[in-house]
Amino acid sequence: MRVYHYSPGPLPPHDQEGKKRAPRLSIKQRLAILFATMVVVSLILSAQVVRHQVFGVAPETTSSKLPEKLRLRGAIVDATGHPFAIQTFRYEVIASPNAMQEQAMPAIAEKVASYLNRDPAELLRIFQANKDQPYVLLDKNAPPEVGEAMLSDPELKTNGIGIDVYPVRFHPEQSLAAHVLGFVDVDNKGHYGIEEYFNNFLLAPTDEIVPGPDPKLEASLGAPVANAVLPDSPFIPSPARRDLILTLSRSLQYMAETRLKEAIETYQADSGVVIIMEPKTSAILAMAGYPSYNPDNYPNYDPERFVNPAISEIYEPGSVFKLITFAAALEKRAITPETQFNDTDKYVYGEQTIQNWDRKGRGKVTAQTALAQSLNVTTAKIAAHYVGVVDFYNAVARFGFGQNTGIELAFEAPGIVNGPNSTQWALGNLATNSFGQGISVTPLQMANAVAAIAAGGVVHRPHVIKMSINDDLIRVKEPEAASIAISPQTARTLTQMMVAAANHTKQAIIPGYAIAGKTGTAEIPTLGGYKEDRTITTFVGFFPADDPQFLILVKLVRPKTSAWASKTAAPTFRKIAQDIINIYNIPPDAIRLQTSP
Amino acid sequence: MVFQQNAIASESRTAAAPQARIQFHRAVLVVLLMMGITILLSLYVYQASVNYTVELRIEQKKVEYAREQRLLAAKLQLLGESQNITTMVARARAAGYGPPEMTQIRYVREDANDPLTFNHPTAVLSANR
CATH class of the missing domain: 3.90.1310.10 (Penicillin-binding protein 2a (Domain 2))
Structure with missing residues (x-):
């Protein structure tokens, strides 16, 4: 009898010949294998058929995959x-x-x-x-x-x-504003100026490199403003969308550099600086240094050229510093412009013997005359007997000397102020410091201190950043007050004294415009002492004196045609002021004040 | 004998019928499973195809965007060069233009028209003396 039966169980392990056979797979196992095979086949199909274009033609390098050097x-x-x-x-x-x-x-x-x-x-x-x-x-x-x-x-x-x-x-403008800008090396790294200070901001993030927040930089850029209006320019926003809009004016920068170069050639000076700023905000409108360089060809220059002389080179300011002494005395109400002094041939204070520039005393003079004629003896007497050590150096600190101004540029120097706490200080230093000897400042510090007089006594932080773009975020930098050096009343009085002082310097005046200013001729200290034929000449002034809008500082190093600021820096100041009057179409004071409310 | 054989066959058939049904059902199930898996895999392949095509297009667009950026940069470079202030001033001077002398300017006052209004932002006076 033949019995049919269904046996789903496993096959016997050995066939009739005794050979070993593979165990029979169950339905579930077969299905699993089938499924896995289909998955593998589909993945291969996907890779071969669908992705062949991706694998076959490698895409070009895109901005999102650039290494840091190429950001x-x-x-x-x-x-x-x-x-x-x-x-x-x-x-x-x-x-x-x-x-x-x-x-x-x-x-x-x-x-x-x-x-x-x-x-x-x-x-x-x-x-x-x-x-x-x-x-x-x-x-x-x-x-x-x-x-x-x-x-x-x-x-x-x-x-x-x-x-x-x-x-x-x-750099489309080539060497223009090179000292402010700095340069970028072959590794895409910024050096000097804005390029170094804002290197991490200017480099656009990529998929791989997303820098974290930098509170110091963000503070330098100001606060975000929702409805800020950017200048109408095809150059911003750039593809990087990390842009800086400066307070600098291209026209003023060009004019400042041109006038500075002319002055250096005319007066055969070694080097020089011109700073133009808004005194009421300390916004830098132009900052020129000579000799300069072209950042596009930076390897061809001596590295000394890269240093911004307006913020990094310190010098003894000379008579311009008398403004600080007079400000301290006026603020203390120790003197008025009419206070009289006996200006003698010599004045011995501490270990120092002070003389005027021509070694002659003027006899009875007012404070006003002493400032206008830049008398060292009277200024030293005011510092020694009317201001005093503590108040003098406090005023120096309030005006921002001996410390960084905080401008957003790399390598700013703080200057050197050896006060009474310094081991290098002696009593005679008070007398010499009062007229700008034995004290070192940067041109920017000097300009900013005079700007404080124009701004009613408020010392602002000088700045070159106006706005910034960070993707969709626009930040606007507002003026920032750093300290209050003197009262508005003292500032007004000193401004009037500066107008009289500028009028005393015929080479600086512009008919019809009241300019407040002061010359400074400082002998350059050498190993053998001060040399009269080696000077640094400075003129700093602002106008219109009743409502200061522009402050100009001109500094020339070792002019050969004349060692005096009145013959070198002052005429350069006047030319720059005339250019500004032309560019901004500023009417003479009589017309402007007649029509202003 | 014949009857006995028929009876046995009949018994056998009645026992095999459910087995065949089970086999049939299993076969149907396998076919359905196969169809389901095929549909799922087809959907996967389709979705993968769409994804990779879109990825490829994005990559191509990025390449195109980068190229456009480079071309724009080249154009802006030319524009910047053409607007160089030194060149512009030289061109203006060559054409006879130049800054006026102070004596060449005459200011005329017009009522209700302030010729110069200075406008500056105000600093925050937070500092102490």
């Missing part, structure tokens, strides 16, 4: 949007002859030559001579249209020709 860098523009520093690109054409087939070299040379406008035979010789080399530079700086055309030619890439694109800094 985009934001633009720096002036207050009206004119570009000082922008991002461009350099196209480097390289060949890998070792990746070329020898018989294909002539055709490749022909093609590359047509792009680079070179002789094909010459390129062929280069390829053949370097056939084992993986890297041969064909063009370090191909024009953008050529670089882009070559980048979009797929044949070149497969035939051993590559195009590397590097972001580079470009």
Whole structure:
């Protein structure tokens, strides 16, 4: 009898011949294998069919995948949007002859030559001579249209020709404002000036590099403003969207640099500085230093050129510093402009013997006359007998000397003020310091201290940043008060005294305009003492005196035609002031005051 | 004998019928499962295809955007160079223009028209003496 039965169980482990057989799989196991196979097949299909384009044609390098060296860098523009520093690109054409087939070299040379406008035979010789080399530079700086055309030619890439694109800094105004800007090296790192101070801000973040918040930088950039209006300029926002809008005016900067260069040539000076600022806010409108450099060609210059003399070079200010002494005395109500003094030939105080510039005493003089005629003896007497050690050095500190002003530029020097707490201080220092000897300041500190007189006694932090763009966030920098040096009343009195002092300097005055100013001629200290023929001449002044809008500081180092500020710095000041009057169309005081409310 | 054989066969058939049904159901189930898996995998392949196509397009757009940025930068470089103030001043001077002398300017007062209004932001006077 034959019995049919269904046996779903496993097959016996051995067949009839006794051979070992694989155990029979259950339905579930078969299904699992089938499923896994289909998954694998579909993944292979997906990779081969769908992704073949991605794998087959590697995409070009995109901005999001740039290493740090190649990160985009934001633009720096002036207050009206004119570009000082922008991002461009350099196209480097390289060949890998070792990746070329020898018989294909002539055709490749022909093609590359047509792009680079070179002789094909010459390129062929280069390829053949370097056939084992993986890297041969064909063009370090191909024009953008050529670089882009070559980048979009797929044949070149497969035939051993590559195009590397590097972001580079470009300065449309060349050397203009170079000391303020600084420069960017080949590694995309900023040096000096704004480029160094704001290096981490200007570099755009990438997918890989997202820098954390920097409270110091953010504080320097001001507060976010929702409805801030940017200057109408095609240069901002830049592709990096990390841009800085400066308080500088391109026109004033150009004028300041031109006038400074003229002055240095005319008076045969070694170097010089011009600063133009808004005295009521300490916003820098122009900051010129000579000699300067072109940041696009920075490797060709002596590194000493990179130093901004307006903020990093200290000097003895000379008679301009008398303003601080008179401010301290007026503020203490120890003197008035009419207070009389006996101006003698010599005045001995401590270990110092003080004399006037011509070694002659003037006899009875008022404080007003002493300032106008820049009398050292009377100024020293005021410091010693009317102000005193403590009040004098307190006033010096309130005006911001001996400390950084806080301007947003790299390498600012604090200056040197040896007060009574210093071991290098002696009693006679009070007398010499009172007229600007034995004390070192930066031109910016001096300008900012005089600006405080124009601003009713308030010392503001000088600044070059007006606005900034950080993606969609716009920050606006507001003026910031650092300290109050003197009262508004003292400031008004001192301004009137400065107007009289400027009128005493005929080379500085402009008919019809009241200018408040002061000359300073400082002998340069050397190992053998002070030399009369080696001077630093300064004129600092502001106008209109009744409502100060512009402050100008001119400093010339070792002018040869004359050692005196009244003959060198003062006429330069006047030319710059005249230019500003023209540029801003400022009417004479009589007309302006007649029509103003 | 024949009857006995028929009876046995009949018994056997009645026992095999549910087995066949079970087999049939299993086969249907397998087919359905296969169809389901195929649909799911097809959907996966389709979705993957869409994703990768979009990714590819994004990559291409990024490349295109980077290229446009570079071309824009080149144009801005030319624009910046053309607006260089030194060149512009030289051009203006060559064309006969220049800054006026103070004596060449005459100011005319017009009622109700302030010729110069200075406008500055006010500092926050937070500092102490």
